[in-house]
Amino acid sequence: MPSTVSSSPPSGKCSDHAEGQLHCSQSFRVTESFNHYTLGIWDLYIEKPPIKWQIPIFPLITDSAQFITDLRYLWRAIRDLSSPLLFARLAVSAALALSPAASLWFTGKFLQQVQATINDQELDGSMMIQLTCGRVACSLTQCLLERIDGWLYLAFDDFVKRHYSQYAFEHVARIDVPTFMDPTASQRLDAVSLRYGFCPVGRTVDSLLRSGCSILVLFTQVHVLVAILHEQGIGSHLSFLTCLCHLAVCLLTQMELTNSSLEGLAYAATTRNQDYVKMEGLKQLVSDREHRQEIVANGLGPYLSRHFLELSCRLGNRGGEFWSHFLIYQRKINHTTHLLKWFAGELPEIAFVFIMARNMSNLPMVLAAFTLVQSAAKNLRLNLNSILQQTGDFASQLTNLRAIYGVSEIENQIIDGTQRLDPSFAGISLEFQDVSFQYPGSKTYALRRVSFRVKQGQLCVIVGFNGSGKSTILKLAGRIYDATEGTIRVNGRDIRELKLDDLHRSIAVLFQDYTLFPVSIKDNIALGNPKYATDLELVAEAARLGGADAVIKRLPDGWNTYLSRPDSVHDVIRIQREDESGTIDRTLRQLTGTQPPQGLSGGQQQRIAVARTFMHTLGPDSSVGLLLFDEPSAALDPVAEHDLFSKLHGFRGKRTMVFSTHRFGNLTKYADIIVVYRLVRRYMNETTIVETGTHEELIQAKGDYARLWQLQAEAFR
Numbered sequence: 001m002p003s004t005v006s007s008s009p010p011s012g013k014c015s016d017h018a019e020g021q022l023h024c025s026q027s028f029r030v031t032e033s034f035n036h037y038t039l040g041i042w043d044l045y046i047e048k049p050p051i052k053w054q055i056p057i058f059p060l061i062t063d064s065a066q067f068i069t070d071l072r073y074l075w076r077a078i079r080d081l082s083s084p085l086l087f088a089r090l091a092v093s094a095a096l097a098l099s100p101a102a103s104l105w106f107t108g109k110f111l112q113q114v115q116a117t118i119n120d121q122e123l124d125g126s127m128m129i130q131l132t133c134g135r136v137a138c139s140l141t142q143c144l145l146e147r148i149d150g151w152l153y154l155a156f157d158d159f160v161k162r163h164y165s166q167y168a169f170e171h172v173a174r175i176d177v178p179t180f181m182d183p184t185a186s187q188r189l190d191a192v193s194l195r196y197g198f199c200p201v202g203r204t205v206d207s208l209l210r211s212g213c214s215i216l217v218l219f220t221q222v223h224v225l226v227a228i229l230h231e232q233g234i235g236s237h238l239s240f241l242t243c244l245c246h247l248a249v250c251l252l253t254q255m256e257l258t259n260s261s262l263e264g265l266a267y268a269a270t271t272r273n274q275d276y277v278k279m280e281g282l283k284q285l286v287s288d289r290e291h292r293q294e295i296v297a298n299g300l301g302p303y304l305s306r307h308f309l310e311l312s313c314r315l316g317n318r319g320g321e322f323w324s325h326f327l328i329y330q331r332k333i334n335h336t337t338h339l340l341k342w343f344a345g346e347l348p349e350i351a352f353v354f355i356m357a358r359n360m361s362n363l364p365m366v367l368a369a370f371t372l373v374q375s376a377a378k379n380l381r382l383n384l385n386s387i388l389q390q391t392g393d394f395a396s397q398l399t400n401l402r403a404i405y406g407v408s409e410i411e412n413q414i415i416d417g418t419q420r421l422d423p424s425f426a427g428i429s430l431e432f433q434d435v436s437f438q439y440p441g442s443k444t445y446a447l448r449r450v451s452f453r454v455k456q457g458q459l460c461v462i463v464g465f466n467g468s469g470k471s472t473i474l475k476l477a478g479r480i481y482d483a484t485e486g487t488i489r490v491n492g493r494d495i496r497e498l499k500l501d502d503l504h505r506s507i508a509v510l511f512q513d514y515t516l517f518p519v520s521i522k523d524n525i526a527l528g529n530p531k532y533a534t535d536l537e538l539v540a541e542a543a544r545l546g547g548a549d550a551v552i553k554r555l556p557d558g559w560n561t562y563l564s565r566p567d568s569v570h571d572v573i574r575i576q577r578e579d580e581s582g583t584i585d586r587t588l589r590q591l592t593g594t595q596p597p598q599g600l601s602g603g604q605q606q607r608i609a610v611a612r613t614f615m616h617t618l619g620p621d622s623s624v625g626l627l628l629f630d631e632p633s634a635a636l637d638p639v640a641e642h643d644l645f646s647k648l649h650g651f652r653g654k655r656t657m658v659f660s661t662h663r664f665g666n667l668t669k670y671a672d673i674i675v676v677y678r679l680v681r682r683y684m685n686e687t688t689i690v691e692t693g694t695h696e697e698l699i700q701a702k703g704d705y706a707r708l709w710q711l712q713a714e715a716f717r
């Protein structure tokens, strides 16, 4: 409930003491923006539509300026989808739209022939045969066109879905981390619903096409009908009246829908009737399995039944769920239009009786003309209905288009630099100068005034307490985020000035919060270096370096194992009868090759993630000069950890490496520089560097590092 609505029950509410009667109170102001209605025991609050410009029968076009702006997206969609398929659909739909008028023309001509036969007492046989053949040919063509249209519809739908899933993929894939995490941007990204393959553009184009066709049908039919009746000289008044009445019925129906529709509005319904709430509670109490034991043990059955009956009698007809009350309310407010609709529906028949009384001599022809007009008018009404429905939907469909094309307009928060970072086969230097950082939306600093320098080819280890900002440093160094204050330099240049492509090519990162992708194990590693993703030797080498090769060998599908199927790939296995021994299930699983999800331990998963990072550094033209590892051995056993560090040692060459870790020993002993973090009191909850130096220097300094080292060393004594 929006906060603008007062929470206390509004005054003027109808009392609901009279049993068996539904009360709809007058609508009255609750606030500027909501109306309140009492429907039986329910209170309904409906938002007043934010109408700026409205045609009564097009309730969804509430903002004309936005509507006109949105039309450019429609034009873009038409341009994007221009293809032989679209033109074929247009041609077939237009031909189909003309066919009712053609049929009507033949029927009219047939009627004229009947009249001429009655007048002249002579039958023009050849004309009758021609007309009959024409009518049959018309029906056959219509049949054929409908089939072609059905086929084209499916083909075009596929084409649209494929086009927009490619479009969506491209624009979602390019988004950076801060933008992806941004609530507004992520809401806009939801519009393309990539995972569910839903694409409203096909529906928009289809509805546009249908509206166009309905308008064509409407005009051609009216045109033919007027021509026929004009030639015939009778029934033109009747036909005019009949068409008018059908039009009125159509508009009144649309008004009814508009008046009582909740579409596009915010609304809330609640009941404060304690009897009803209790009754529903009792129903749930006796239905849910979980309460049965207590009901039986306490012998509650008879009491509950008596109490339910009592409440039910007290409530009478006023109880019942909200929607049944809402239906009655809808009928009530549409009472007048309902009467008018009835009158408009009956009027042509009343008029017919009068005309018939004045044209007794020409009775068969008046009757035939009336039948023709009635059926044609009914068709017209259906068409008009469909036009109103489609156009009523049109504004919301344009909003969908805006949302879809809006995705291509989302700007990344990390702005690309312009300067090249030359491929470096030696190490890359990294410098933080007075860097402070707040995560988007966070009020506190994750880092505060951090400065340190790692020279080319050095091994740097960052240690510190939980939450002190170690991972954040690595994320800033990989330009996943931009520093809030201060400067980060890569090879002496401001990281923001460097081209992102070059930066990503030169830096390999293993995040602490790495994820395994919902693709095969092979692709999980290969995607570390997309350029060489198909080079299986390289992928195998990366797996070996990461210590993942032994894990992969044991998997049922080896390299092609999926740890979990993508969410949208639902394997279908249904056994619609008893399968106590599970034989059918096993057989079906064998036949389909469906495996239960493959689990891997934390350490095994980490090996695959490390292998992916190694993959980034492999390849004949690899220019990775800086490797960032965030707790690479956190989940590894001591043997695997030792193995990993010796491989890294052999692999390092001239590359710069930065590790974040809690574990001392293997890494810190050989580090060229150790950076120690601590929470500093003068900043609220913020951390900064307190020490830098080599292992020996920091031990001698007897500061934080020495204490932490001592603590870990004592554990092994």
Ligand SMILES: Nc1ncnc2c1ncn2[C@@H]1O[C@H](COP(=O)(O)OP(=O)(O)OP(=O)(O)O)[C@@H](O)[C@H]1O
Binding pocket: 439, 440, 442, 446, 464, 465, 466, 467, 468, 469, 470, 471, 472, 473, 512
């Ligand atoms: N995405 C995020 N949004 C907001 N705050 C974050 C986010 N990630 C981390 N933080 C906060 O930033 C601070 C530093 O976190 P960081 O992950 O860098 O610490 P860490 O030293 O790596 O911790 P650990 O040793 O537990 O891995 C913490 O206070 C944390 O709560």
